[in-house]
Amino acid sequence: MSIPLPPILVVDDERNMRLSLESILTAEGYRMEGAASAEQGLNCLSQGEFFMVITDARLTGMNGYDFLGKVKAQRPDLPILMITAYATPKLAVEAIKAGALDYLAKPFAPEELLLAVARCAERYRLLRENETLRARATEAYSLARIIGDSPRMVELRQLVETIAPTNATVLILGESGTGKELIAGALHSLSRRRHANYTRINCAAIPENLLESELFGHEKGAFTGALKQKLGRVEEADGGTIFLDEIGDMSRSLQAKLLRFLEDGTFTRVGGNEELKVDVRIIAATNRDIVEAIRQNQFREDLFHRLNVVQFRPPPLRERGEDIVLLAEHFLKNFSHSLNKPGCAFSPAARQKLLAHHWPGNVRELRNAIERAVILETKEQIRPESLPDFEVEARLNRPNTEPPSVPGAQTLEDAMNQYERELIMASLERHHYNLTRAAEQLKISRHSLRYRMNRLNISSDALLEDEPPPGPLKELARH
Ligand SMILES: Nc1ncnc2c1ncn2[C@@H]1O[C@H](COP(=O)(O)OP(=O)(O)OP(=O)(O)O)[C@@H](O)[C@H]1O
Ligand SMILES: [Mg+2]
Numbered sequence: 001m002s003i004p005l006p007p008i009l010v011v012d013d014e015r016n017m018r019l020s021l022e023s024i025l026t027a028e029g030y031r032m033e034g035a036a037s038a039e040q041g042l043n044c045l046s047q048g049e050f051f052m053v054i055t056d057a058r059l060t061g062m063n064g065y066d067f068l069g070k071v072k073a074q075r076p077d078l079p080i081l082m083i084t085a086y087a088t089p090k091l092a093v094e095a096i097k098a099g100a101l102d103y104l105a106k107p108f109a110p111e112e113l114l115l116a117v118a119r120c121a122e123r124y125r126l127l128r129e130n131e132t133l134r135a136r137a138t139e140a141y142s143l144a145r146i147i148g149d150s151p152r153m154v155e156l157r158q159l160v161e162t163i164a165p166t167n168a169t170v171l172i173l174g175e176s177g178t179g180k181e182l183i184a185g186a187l188h189s190l191s192r193r194r195h196a197n198y199t200r201i202n203c204a205a206i207p208e209n210l211l212e213s214e215l216f217g218h219e220k221g222a223f224t225g226a227l228k229q230k231l232g233r234v235e236e237a238d239g240g241t242i243f244l245d246e247i248g249d250m251s252r253s254l255q256a257k258l259l260r261f262l263e264d265g266t267f268t269r270v271g272g273n274e275e276l277k278v279d280v281r282i283i284a285a286t287n288r289d290i291v292e293a294i295r296q297n298q299f300r301e302d303l304f305h306r307l308n309v310v311q312f313r314p315p316p317l318r319e320r321g322e323d324i325v326l327l328a329e330h331f332l333k334n335f336s337h338s339l340n341k342p343g344c345a346f347s348p349a350a351r352q353k354l355l356a357h358h359w360p361g362n363v364r365e366l367r368n369a370i371e372r373a374v375i376l377e378t379k380e381q382i383r384p385e386s387l388p389d390f391e392v393e394a395r396l397n398r399p400n401t402e403p404p405s406v407p408g409a410q411t412l413e414d415a416m417n418q419y420e421r422e423l424i425m426a427s428l429e430r431h432h433y434n435l436t437r438a439a440e441q442l443k444i445s446r447h448s449l450r451y452r453m454n455r456l457n458i459s460s461d462a463l464l465e466d467e468p469p470p471g472p473l474k475e476l477a478r479h
Helices: 015-027 038-047 064-074 089-097 110-140 151-163 180-189 208-216 252-264 290-295 301-307 322-338 348-356 362-376 391-397 412-430 435-442 446-455
Strands: 008-011 032-035 052-056 080-084 102-105 170-173 198-202 241-245 281-286 310-312
Touching (some): 015 110, 052 110, 064 089, 080 089, 180 281, 322 362
Parallel strands (some): 008 032, 170 310, 241 281
16 A cells, blocks of 8 residues: 655755755655744644654744644644754753654754654554554444344344444354354444454464463563564554454463453553553454353353353354345345356255255355355356355254265275264364364364374364464463
8 A cells, every 4th residue: 555645844944954955855755845934834734734844943933842842732643853953862852852753963964864754754654554444444344234134133233233332342152154253343333432443353363372462462571582562452452442253262361361351451461560551342252152161161251241241142044044045145246246247146946055055154154155156157147056065064064864875985884984084074174173163063072073083094284273382482371
């Protein structure tokens, strides 16, 4: 993203100085406007957009420091570079104290000036980019994006509208692909916090040992590799909303720290002593069976109650059959537009096939199926052949009363092993090689799943989150 730079405002009562600054800056491609006094400078600022101000400390009339104070009051984000007569630490401190981002002592080399200006240009670009991204993130989520006319979805949208403007902590429980992330985003974008940051953390995607420092930050030297102080994502979200996705996967020790944070917004960075406080609204979500996780001592009950102030439960797609066609039509319209295949429609048989499926992957699975069909289909009509073969999922979710046909199996033992192997592989694939989730779905313990995988020679290379990562990361765990 390249954002064009507005000009630089240069305030100096010496004409020669303005001219020499102008020649250095314009040679580098910057645009510049000059003002001969602080008063004139303030006038320029009220009329146009600038990305920075360069001012001399000593000006006739209003001096540079007073000018700086006035600019800061009006435009707190605008970087100001102050030019002082001599390089004395006292003057430098004064300039910075008065709100200058940087200072230059006369005489200075053109490169020094250009370096300082480049830093301000970078800062301007970052600030603008952040604003744009923030606006886009808020735009991207809205109530209208949550599609569904079934009574439960209508009710859900109403609840989003009611709860969004409050500061209530929200817990979203639902199967994978039911729209938890959409709900969280809509809650933020309809809240009074919508102009502040919306920060999303996927607790399952960040290694357990690093999650605390990601959330709450760390001090320099807190652990091997902590070369600099790092602010936590909760600080980034100050004034806004933080969405803790997959909270069911958070370790118990971090759950305790999160509980404290939820009580009063206070936390300490990893390796730090200072107690910090922010104002953040928390939305948490998980697709795990949270009650089962509490029973198995994997999730703290007190944290559950703290999070569970308002609960959303987006229903699985199979429980709102009337939404299947509506959603399918919506995705068909979107994909046929973006893939440049206008006029695509479902054949009656394809519609039937969509309605007959169980949709274990919910709306995400439906969305992917439609995208694939639009890509594959060469005719104007989407035929059932262009939809995925829902066989594997159907077998996984509806116990088959027909004896499975296992080609190539000689004995009952072989056939059973082959069938078991297929089911385990399909479940692992579906849960992106997450052992805990696959075990949960198959209703066996992780230990038992591992044992079976060993027995059936299923490689565990692709498994996620099984053992904690080795090496220096372990150090973090002590903090
Ligand atoms: N009601 C809905 N209307 C339109 N699109 C939806 C709806 N629900 C889900 N989707 C779409 O389905 C996909 C999955 O939704 P989302 O990421 O919100 O699911 P999730 O519940 O967070 O799943 P997971 O637990 O796997 O993270 C997204 O592309 C989302 O836009
Ligand atoms: Mg999600």
